[in-house]
Amino acid sequence: MKITVKLFAYFRDNRFSIEEWDIEPNTTVGNIVDSLHIDREEVGVLMMNHKHTKFEVQPQTGDILAIFPVVGGG
Amino acid sequence: MVDKIFRVNMTDLTTSVEEVPEAWAGHGGRGLTSTIIAEEVEPTCHPLGKNNKLVIAPGLLSGTVAANSGRLSIGAKSPLTGTIKESNAGGTSAQLLAKAGCKAVIIEGLPKEDKWYSLAITPAGVTIKEETERIGMGNFDVIKSISPEHDNKIGILTIGQAGEMKMTSANISIQDPDGGLRSCGRGGLGAVMGSKKIKFITIDPEGGKVDIADPAKFKAANRTFAKALAGHPISQALGAYGTNVLVNIINESGGLPTKNFTQGQFADHEAISGETMVDLINERGGKAKHNCHAGCVIQCSQIYNDAKGNKLTSGIEFESVWAMGADCCVADLDCIAEADRIMDDIGIDSIETSVAMGVAMEAGVLEFGDGVEICRILRDEVTKGTALGRIVGNGTGSVGRSFGVTRVPVVKNQAIPAYDPRAIKGMGITYATSTQGADHTMGYTITTNILNVGGQVDPLSKEGQIELSRNLQIATAAIDSTGMCLFIAFAVLDDETCLPALVDLLNARFDIALTIDDVMSLGKHILKLERKFNIAAGFTAADDRLPEFFYDEPLAPHNVVFDFTAEEIDSFWNF
Numbered sequence: 001m002k003i004t005v006k007l008f009a010y011f012r013d014n015r016f017s018i019e020e021w022d023i024e025p026n027t028t029v030g031n032i033v034d035s036l037h038i039d040r041e042e043v044g045v046l047m048m049n050h051k052h053t054k055f056e057v058q059p060q061t062g063d064i065l066a067i068f069p070v071v072g073g074g
Numbered sequence: 075m076v077d078k079i080f081r082v083n084m085t086d087l088t089t090s091v092e093e094v095p096e097a098w099a100g101h102g103g104r105g106l107t108s109t110i111i112a113e114e115v116e117p118t119c120h121p122l123g124k125n126n127k128l129v130i131a132p133g134l135l136s137g138t139v140a141a142n143s144g145r146l147s148i149g150a151k152s153p154l155t156g157t158i159k160e161s162n163a164g165g166t167s168a169q170l171l172a173k174a175g176c177k178a179v180i181i182e183g184l185p186k187e188d189k190w191y192s193l194a195i196t197p198a199g200v201t202i203k204e205e206t207e208r209i210g211m212g213n214f215d216v217i218k219s220i221s222p223e224h225d226n227k228i229g230i231l232t233i234g235q236a237g238e239m240k241m242t243s244a245n246i247s248i249q250d251p252d253g254g255l256r257s258c259g260r261g262g263l264g265a266v267m268g269s270k271k272i273k274f275i276t277i278d279p280e281g282g283k284v285d286i287a288d289p290a291k292f293k294a295a296n297r298t299f300a301k302a303l304a305g306h307p308i309s310q311a312l313g314a315y316g317t318n319v320l321v322n323i324i325n326e327s328g329g330l331p332t333k334n335f336t337q338g339q340f341a342d343h344e345a346i347s348g349e350t351m352v353d354l355i356n357e358r359g360g361k362a363k364h365n366c367h368a369g370c371v372i373q374c375s376q377i378y379n380d381a382k383g384n385k386l387t388s389g390i391e392f393e394s395v396w397a398m399g400a401d402c403c404v405a406d407l408d409c410i411a412e413a414d415r416i417m418d419d420i421g422i423d424s425i426e427t428s429v430a431m432g433v434a435m436e437a438g439v440l441e442f443g444d445g446v447e448i449c450r451i452l453r454d455e456v457t458k459g460t461a462l463g464r465i466v467g468n469g470t471g472s473v474g475r476s477f478g479v480t481r482v483p484v485v486k487n488q489a490i491p492a493y494d495p496r497a498i499k500g501m502g503i504t505y506a507t508s509t510q511g512a513d514h515t516m517g518y519t520i521t522t523n524i525l526n527v528g529g530q531v532d533p534l535s536k537e538g539q540i541e542l543s544r545n546l547q548i549a550t551a552a553i554d555s556t557g558m559c560l561f562i563a564f565a566v567l568d569d570e571t572c573l574p575a576l577v578d579l580l581n582a583r584f585d586i587a588l589t590i591d592d593v594m595s596l597g598k599h600i601l602k603l604e605r606k607f608n609i610a611a612g613f614t615a616a617d618d619r620l621p622e623f624f625y626d627e628p629l630a631p632h633n634v635v636f637d638f639t640a641e642e643i644d645s646f647w648n649f
Contacts (some may be wrong), residue, residue, distance in 0.1 A: 008349065009348070041284040045323060045524065051482070051632075
């Protein structure tokens with residue numbers, strides 16, 4: 001099942017900005033974060049297809065998952 | 075040193091030093107500028123006429139060692155919006171003005187003769203001098219000519235050519251610790267200073283210090299406060315990436331206004347993102363971290379060098395990058411930084427002017443994406459005050475009216491900043507109801523709509539947005555009175571030690587016994603006072619609306635419109 005994973009800010013360091021992933025069915029957003037060795041505590045915002053999502057959600061084929069650390073501005 | 079009111083009458087060129095009236099004693103920053111304007115300025119006056127007043131006030135904690143307390147508030151009736159206005163910025167002047175024993179400067183009247191002046195502020199009061207040599211100069215030359223060695227003991231406020239020409243997007247610039255500029259950007263306050271024929275103001279506290287009623291309590295409170303600020307992960311991210319880290323996250327949310335507010339995402343967002351900007355800054359020997367005033371523990375500013383390693387601009391903010399970048403479709407950070415520098419030098423609001431360029435692009439004055447032409451228009455038209463330059467320099471609404479464009483993103487004639495109100499609905503409530511026209515900083519719902527700070531309110535749903543915007547607008551009015559940078563809000567919302575420490579700082583400074591409820595009551599009072607001024611100036615609920623196109627042009631990728639009814643918007647004021 002193919003999805004797109006995007007990382008932002010310092011989550012990109014020694015990882016990537018954007019990749020196509022082939023994931024098993026029933027994989028959760030949390031599983032993906034864990035497999036990237038990102039501490040869930042450091043995650044500020046998760047978006048799937050441009051809407052907020054949660055660690056428990058299971059991505060579907062074609063989904064775009066964006067993972068941000070705690071950031072802000074204004 | 076006991077604080078005084080410094081009054082300057084430009085009609086008869088006299089100055090005076092006055093006791094602080096009891097009713098003003100508990101106010102500072104925005105609370106004080108708005109209180110003075112509400113009391114002394116006729117709401118129906120012409121903003122550029124003899125009856126408007128320019129009020130400059132440090133915050134209640136300015137001049138102390140309290141972390142992040144270096145914001146200076148400047149207020150007047152705005153020539154851009156016609157509403158009451160307060161615009162605040164960092165730089166060194168708030169701290170120096172407080173150390174000079176000045177609670178506020180009130181500048182009134184208009185000179186009878188066609189001459190320019192400067193003001194010199196010391197603890198003894200204000201001296202007016204005729205000014206000739208710096209007229210027509212940009213802000214950087216003004217600062218260099220006054221303080222060639224960047225003397226940080228002297229504060230400088232200045233207007234560029236835009237302010238001299240009374241353009242309604244003109245700002246007032248404040249020298250930062252490195253001779254760079256911070257701007258009281260919004261609402262055309264530079265035009266008010268220009269109408270009073272004041273080119274620049276210097277502030278020399280002559281070694282003066284701010285009295286602290288209870289130094290031990292103050293020190294302890296500041297330790298807790300600074301720790302809460304510096305320890306918050308958003309503070310750390312702001313230091314690492316600057317505010318421009320928001321390009322990618324707002325783009326991902328589908329709320330990044332693009333191509334004059336016709337799309338919610340910019341295909342070239344990576345090229346202008348905070349991540350790309352920091353890489354470029356590091357490659358070119360700039361500074362990713364930089365403070366706009368002494369005592370800032372966040373350091374969201376930066377120094378951006380050109381490809382040859384020479385300083386191009388500093389303090390380039392997300393809103394400026396978004397406006398020149400996504401809204402005008404310019405995918406070139408160097409070009410955006412150059413435009414930012416020119417706008418700093420001319421002394422013109424980088425949000426208003428850039429959004430105006432987006433409308434000019436829709437009108438066909440120039441092509442979307444043509445950053446070179448933007449810089450040319452700024453240099454050759456706005457700086458010189460040609461007809462096109464004045465149309466642009468008078469803001470987004472001016473460009474829309476001049477060229478017959480109907481998609482003009484303004485509220486109360488002030489340009490809407492970097493968050494589309496259709497996809498981030500809390501911001502729409504803030505834009506509509508703000509007492510000062512569209513302004514993200516008045517009630518920054520991005521915290522809770524996007525960043526998951528202070529809870530979560532779905533940006534695409536109407537639910538909870540009015541209450542969110544109301545609470546943030548009240549808290550912001552209070553924070554804007556302290557002289558604190560608004561970026562303390564992230565820690566205030568998330569860290570339970572932060573707000574009590576801020577209240578303790580106020581209590582220790584003045585030997586008073588404020589509670590958190592008192593501070594929130596102050597915020598409510600300021601908002602209602604500002605609204606009362608606007609109503610007396612002729613504004614009604616019908617002005618608290620977004621432009622028509624937000625209600626009937628769906629925004630991709632979510633294909634949403636702004637769908638609050640008039641009654642729902644008006645319920646904002648039920649407090």
